Amino acid sequence: KPTLYKTSPLKEMNIYLANSTQKSLDSFPLPMSLSKMTIKASFLHRAQCDLGSILLKCPSLEEFCAEGHGMRVSSTVVMSFWWPKRRQELHPHPFSLRSLVLSNIAFAQPELENLLRLTPNLKELKLVAMMLFYNKMSFDWIRLFRSLTENNITLDKAHFSNFESRMSEEETELLLSNVYPKSSQERSFWAFDVTPQLLQTVFLQPDTLTTLEVLWKVASLSPFTEERKRPALVAAARLVHQYLCVSPHLVHLTTLKTEIHLEDLDLFHRAGYTDLDRRQSATPEEIASDNSPLPPAVWGCQGLRSLHIVLHAPFPFHPVHSRILFGYISRVSPALVDLQISIPQGCHDPFSNGHKSPEYYLQLKGGLCLLNRMKYLQRLKVVSDPEYTIKTCEDWDLNWMLRSGFLCRDARNKRHKEIMSWSEWRRNEDQIERTRARVWQPARSYIDDTNHHNSLTTDMPILDQLQDLGLLLDVEDMLERVIGPRKYRPMPSLERLSFNYPILLRPEEELKRGHLGLSTVVSPEPLPSPSQCLLAKQLEQPTARSCLKKKLAGAARFHCCIYVETFTIHDLVFRDNPLRQLLTQFQDEYKRTRDEIVAINVCIPPISTFTSLILTRRPFSIRTVVQGSLNSILQNCPALESVKVNGLFELALTWTPLIIGELQHFALRNLLLDSVIFKPDSLEDLMLFTRLKVLELAAIPWRDYGLYDWSIILELIRSLPISLDLIHILTQGQRLTPQGLQKILNILPVVSK
Known part of the structure; x- marks a missing residue:
């Protein structure tokens, strides 16, 4: 039948569910043409998903991903694979599935192993933070690895982790020796499983590692549940950060997904700059913090193209914290194409009346504009708390990201006025920095004269660029371009954007979302029509x-x-x-x-x-x-x-x-x-x-x-x-x-x- 527009069969479907009473996630009318499907669910109540039903409806499906977000252990999405004889007769051939990614999902291990027998082409299997099933049994990874071998499945990409338990040394050794092929350039681990020995093994691969994932997911709404695991998380994050700074084998690393702590990025100890509009001198602690004869080190993987991080920051969250984050990333990883930042609920105040999300990063003084340095950035996603929305920014705080808002004279004037309001803060900031510089300069001279630490000396050009890290001065210098010549093009490559939204939208679509909390200029209410016109007689209001x-x-x-x-x-x-x-x-x-x-x-x-x-x-x-x-x-x-x-x-x-x-x-x-x-x-x-x-x-x-x-x-x-x-x-x-x-x-x- 002829149609007005050219059409093609639907190949990809993304389904997002939140606060739903939906019991069956496989009941959607799925087209047979699908080759890729993603289901992301938040705050559901024991929702069921039969992967067998989906594969039967979509025989061409090659990639399947299911993720649970913000889930209580008692309300996990339960995945199953029911494949009775009747279904075997309907689909006697192996499945086309090549990629299976499950995150924060419950799946009975016997049913998963039955699925593996029918997926000989599987190349990617990621089971991230798997939840306890009804029988409260965690995955037996040795048994699962044996099942992969028995079914002749060789994986290019893999991840295996239980949310409630760590991998044993035997399981870790089998993972590195038998599951990961020697030629694989990707390594993916659960943060609780990270040890110095594990990282040493991973980073000793000379010039072959291109992707490193150290994942961590919040599965409980209560920050106290995560608190008992905090030491392990802190240790893993510190280890990864140290290796990123000193390992010589990161030349080809292009993708990094990890957890980081803000204090590791705060090279010059400015996280305490939260009240510079009320004080005029550095505290003794701030001055003493720079007494180290060596400057801080930075990541050696400066060719990163994709960076996904879980950020742990202090509470309360201040604009200086986001200035440190955005300033560090924009200088150390200028070639990024894909950037995703998540701030978990565990960072929020457990004693407040409800969790409070860090909100200031959207304001001008939060330094989001520092990402302008990344000329190749195409995708940007910043997520704090999926339950709460951002309410603290004005339209002109963000519209510089669009050509229309960048050129709007009214918005430019308001940004200029905002910068002028920082004068007292900037005056005190300069005074404090002059005091600290008297301590830092001898240490810098010592490094230049002795040249005894090659890796740190190599970082000196980047450290020079990072001298204003966390300062409002850094933001002010960048905004002079944003409010400067009309020919300047902000974020020239940006194609997709998300602030606390599950999917990436076009920048103009994301910034138009009403619940983003922006005080958008509102057109007047439709007013009554003229009392006289050429084609209508006089009409009385309100008709x-x-x-x-x-x-x-x-x-x-x-x-x-x-x-x-x-x-x-x-x-x-x-x-x-x-x-x-x-x-x-x-x-x-x-x-x-x-x-x-x-x-x-x-x-x-x-x-x-x-x-x-x-x-x-x-x-x-x-x-x-x-x-x-x-x-x-x-x-x-x-x-x-x-x-x-x-x-x-x-x-x-x-x-x-x-x-x-x-x-x-x-x-x-x-x-x-x-x-x-x-x-x-x-x-x-x-x-x-x-x-x-x-x-x-x-x-x-x-x-x-x-x-x-x-x-x-x-x-x-x-x-x-x-x-x-x-x-x-x-x-x-x-x-x-x-x-x-x-x-x-x-x-x-x-x-x-």
């Missing part, structure tokens, strides 16, 4: 809008005459404080004379089929300035190609880009503004979101905003992929300079008539 919208349904062109009576301040209908303040300014500005009144109560009903819109300000006996916005019109009329406004110098228009959103180009091709009060910033911002062919502007600027700077506007137009066929500029009280005229000629194409 005016709905009636007019019904009459206009399906219309392509709309010509509206704005006819406004006198209004009072109570008629000004807006929702958010900035707009309310703006209206108050309007009221104060125009109440000086009795014949000038601001009227705001006008809007156009957004009809999605509009392609042309004409607005005319109808003369009235009392001079009334009408203020409106193009935001609602352009957002709700995606097919709109032509907008013409005749304002009689009494219509003030604005257009404000969505602070969080993708750089969406509207269908608008013709913009004609005649005798309209139009803010210069609005014109500049609007140019970024259109592909105009005709621009006719006979306008006057808003009061107190000065004249149009046509040199800036014309340069902006020239820098954008806009090819104008017609441009008409006329501004009251301004003459276009010869240089401006020449710029217009340069903008217009040669073929233009």
